[in-house]
Amino acid sequence: MSVPQSLLTTLVSATEEVFDTMLALPLQARAPVNGPLEVPANVVATVAFAGHRRGLVVVYSSLAAARQITSSMLGIPVHEVNGEVPDAMGEIANMVAGTFRNRLAAVEPSSDISVPTVTIGTDFSTLYSSAVFRSRCPFDMQGEPLSVELILTGDQVGGLK
């Protein structure tokens, strides 16, 4: 099942704000989708939230995109990125989820966010319970695909706006 468009619009604008402000890396947003990733992700950064809403914000990227993001965040050349990717991608997920949470808190009771977790590898899938609502917002970042997914627990049926 998919997530309401208003929440996805908020997630897209939160993601764009983080990338514009902290990285000076403009993103080209594409239409939200519910299907699997077009390109397997090597880096998955996740932040959970709980309170008025419960779920996850998940950032998917290739390793090349993650290195580009890390390079821009730290102000160092891509070839000098060495071991900083997990912390940088965790911080990206933290800021996207935090900005998303803050925008929702302006119009509804607030939720708290968790510390980020980051998975990096070449042959893995991230699977979730079938009892969730999920939609993914794909972006193009200077030719590299990047996605941000919103996953909401199924017990919010009827409470989604």
Added chain:
Amino acid sequence: MRFLVVDDSSTMRRIIINTLNKLGYTECREAGNGREGLDALTANPVDIVITDWNMPEMSGVEFARAVRANDATKAVPILMVTTNAAEGDIVEALKAGVSNYVVKPFTPATIKEKIEAVLKA
């Protein structure tokens, strides 16, 4: 101007220090949580502390309370940089002794403005 940047994220410490360097502030030290921040502050006084909120061992709010409770450090301005932007969060931080508040993501102009504000206060 001497700064102490307290954040458990090495990435965020580097971003803040890079921002401070761009603003002309080059004397920056760092700590990975509130406990390390207290030790650093006690050993070497600074003019401004910039701290995160959510950190292991000692959070930014606990750190601010501890700084204000110590006669040797209670006057140092504390700028909190965090994703926590709820009104209740800001009130809690200010009550704990935080001087001013920056919500991530931030621009260098915002950091500059907040530094100037805490120095004038």
